[in-house]
Amino acid sequence: MSAVPVQAAGSTWTVRPSQAGDESQLAALFAAVFGQPMTEAQWRWKLCSQPSPVPNSWVAEAGGRITGHYGGMPMRYRLDGCEVLVMHGCNAMTAADSRRQGILSAVHGRANEVWKQAGIPFQTGLHYGGWGSRREFLGWVPLFKLVWVNQPLRPFRRAARRATLPGRPLQPLDALWREFWDRRLAMTRGDPRGVPVTIREVAEAGREFDILWAAAGRSYANVAVRDRAWVERRYFAAPDHGYRVLLAERGGAPAGYLVYRVGHIGTVSDTGWIADLFAAPEATAVRRALLRRALAE
Template sequence: MNKTSPKEERSLASPRLQEGPVKEWAQDPRRRIERPERPADLDEYLPHCPWPEDRGGVAYRPIDEEHAWAYNRLYNKVFEQRRPLEHCLWKFWQAPAGPPVGFVALEQDTSRVLCANPAIRKDLRIQGEDKQAILVCESATDPEARGGGRLYFHTTLGTGRLGADMRGVMAYGGRSTDEAIKIGWRWFRYRVPFELQVWEKRLSLKPALRSRFGALGSAIAAPLDRLRPAKSPTQRSGFEFQIGTEFGPEFDEMWERYRDLYPLVLRRDQAVLHWRYQQCPVYRHQFLLARRQGEAVGYLVWRNWIRDGVALATVMDLWDGRDPKIAAFLLTSLESVASDQGCEFLQFAVMPESAGEAALQQIPGFEPSDREPPDRIITTPLPILDPSDREYERMRLVIDGRNWYYTPGDCDFLD
């Protein structure tokens, strides 16, 4: 168990509430927002997010890095985890797009963190313009605090209002539960614009034989797996691939080349990929880089991990320039590499009507999983501070999932 310094043995306290900057923030006239008239077709989708007001002994404040230790300890208490502070800092405060957007609810007498809802700041490409979004991926409310639902409601409203203040376009989240979808719509106008169907392919007979014969089954499966015909995608595709773990400048070039093929896509340049996958403190990630006549033309990022005793290779990102041939080459190459690395299943939760889905439909052995639930994405446009026809058109684009390109790595996915 991690040791804490005497300074850290402070219940769940955050920095003390002070006059000065905090008071100035509370009185800032920019906190007031009028609710403008909206187009009839958008009215039910656009949330109204007023600033939370201090009340009942609770103060609401924008989250800051000074709150990180107290928030992380609250998170560990609520979810019975032992997440190190360094993990929390990586996830929220080291993101390339900037520090998190969120609110904390503080007990006014003690400055104890009662509830917090930090969101990861994300860079977004939408209609050929660079904007920002927020990824709402976790929150925590002290079970000992009174009015936990009210605290969550107001901190989440504050998070949305801060997102609007930074001129953010949307909030979103992945792997959404039924309860999150229900509450998200009722309180914050979150909706499900699309879901990712999990496709999978068996790479080994070990899981099936192990379930029937135990350790003996695994031993039997090993020679049987070696009898399966080896695939050599390089010989039949005209592409070549390399395996790597460090992202270089070619990933910037591929981002700039393909980004405007999609009406809405989250940034995935070298800096983002380095932070998201190479610096991730939880899992080790690898990538396949596809080349054609020496030029980098696409990549796939994946994670090898164990779940319920089964060795999985999970696709986290696929950047293929909307070319099913590139997608198919990368997926078949991963099949061979992951099998050599001892993985027993290959899984990819794929965007509907994407090049990746078209490729999966062509590769023998891949099938939609009847065991894995779909990954449901939720989103809501953020409040519009300066209404215009262009802003409303952007909101229409956000709520229509056909405009998105998205992969599992765009969410925190168990990180």
């Protein structure tokens, strides 16, 4: 399981694990490739804050300059009742003046090789459209498609903005729209228990999340582990994200959680983004209550 630097035949760059001191170059490369800023603290949180038995962040370097990167976030999965460590592939990037030299294939391929030797069973990933044929070449297999789902909370004001009309006269219509969705989410059809669900915001990941995972996680055959450690690292420890965590309780026991943030998302301002929603599969009333509270805020 060698993690020593490797130089591709005929190339001027070397593939090696990333190391302390690379953060400034990697954050700058991320901003250049994706057009979004990333601080060094965010980089360290994303790729250096999780324990890993093997290097999980790899770079291509030429003359002291980092020209490419591929990384994986170590994640615990429960598969058929057994917990395994997998990698979630992320931050695949090549400097604009270094593309079409095989850097992505070399860095990603080296990561695959070392992770496989370490016993990592597979990696997951959400691919954008710029990979081309490299996706299949590197062994990726599509499982299903994901789509962004959005719900306008003030559709009439939004329409007025697009038409450059004053939105204030349409506020009553937006209020009726929100009331309709609030009442719809308040319905508890298909819930035989009828036990009230209470929602509260929490400021830290307490033992309630371990209790919730032990109770609800076993209802899923294959799922990413969502225990206390996961919630703490992924949301509370995330720098500059401003996540808010809602905990649902039923009969005095934790029954689900929802994570969201409000602000500037991408190019859209005044947007709420739901990052995570977890409850037992049959807990429809719990999910409705969490969504209702999040939309109200």
